[in-house]
Amino acid sequence: MKSIRNEAPACCPNKCEPFDVEYWSLVRADQDPDLKDAALGGELNLVRCPECGTYFHHKGELIYFDAQAELLAFVFAKDTQRKEQQLRQRMERDYNVIKNTLLVQLKIDYPPVSVFGLDELKELLHHMEKIAAESEVIAAASAQEGFHIVRLKPSYAREHHFPLYVPVLANNQTANDYAVAASKVLKSGLKSKLLLHFKDKMSQEGALLPELA
Numbered sequence: 001m002k003s004i005r006n007e008a009p010a011c012c013p014n015k016c017e018p019f020d021v022e023y024w025s026l027v028r029a030d031q032d033p034d035l036k037d038a039a040l041g042g043e044l045n046l047v048r049c050p051e052c053g054t055y056f057h058h059k060g061e062l063i064y065f066d067a068q069a070e071l072l073a074f075v076f077a078k079d080t081q082r083k084e085q086q087l088r089q090r091m092e093r094d095y096n097v098i099k100n101t102l103l104v105q106l107k108i109d110y111p112p113v114s115v116f117g118l119d120e121l122k123e124l125l126h127h128m129e130k131i132a133a134e135s136e137v138i139a140a141a142s143a144q145e146g147f148h149i150v151r152l153k154p155s156y157a158r159e160h161h162f163p164l165y166v167p168v169l170a171n172n173q174t175a176n177d178y179a180v181a182a183s184k185v186l187k188s189g190l191k192s193k194l195l196l197h198f199k200d201k202m203s204q205e206g207a208l209l210p211e212l213a
Helices: 033-040 078-100 118-144 154-160 175-187 193-202
Strands: 004-010 019-028 046-048 055-057 062-066 071-076 113-116 148-151 165-168
Touching: 019 033, 033 118, 062 118, 071 078, 071 118, 071 154, 078 113, 113 118, 118 148, 118 154, 118 165, 118 175, 118 193, 165 175, 175 193
Parallel strands: 019 062, 071 113
Antiparallel strands: 004 019, 046 055, 062 071, 148 165
């Protein structure tokens, strides 16, 4: 499945005459890095009113999908947030259709997320970029301390506020083993809230093994 563009009227916030535009209704960020960059830069579905010259985001709904990041985001218009409950219910229905038809070959096993407005999508993507950057530092620090490194399932890591990469002991068998490895890397001088949070959660009584990619 490829990225899809649709055509629809756009309404300028300055009450100018509506005009037709093309906008992205489905973005495959894993296939179209330029569209991912546009979303990160706040330029995705940005249109210009031909009458007054004002730039604004088209309000058409968007599905943003990144297979590597395990992110399937439904982007609703910001002014529809008052209908959040109904939209989330519709999102669940649409999600089941999409994963069992258009994306069936990918065997999606993670839940969708919803955001309101392209600014919220931009914030989410920037947050994910920060996590990815901190995770790379964790991986480098762990390797320097002689640890093997494993990659967590991206959707699992995002849901639990964990890094994408964590250190492991040679014979990791329990969640606490992960906590011990993380603690040793942190004691080496690494400052990482993500790894600290991971260590604290893995050291709790009854903690389950993390989900690996």
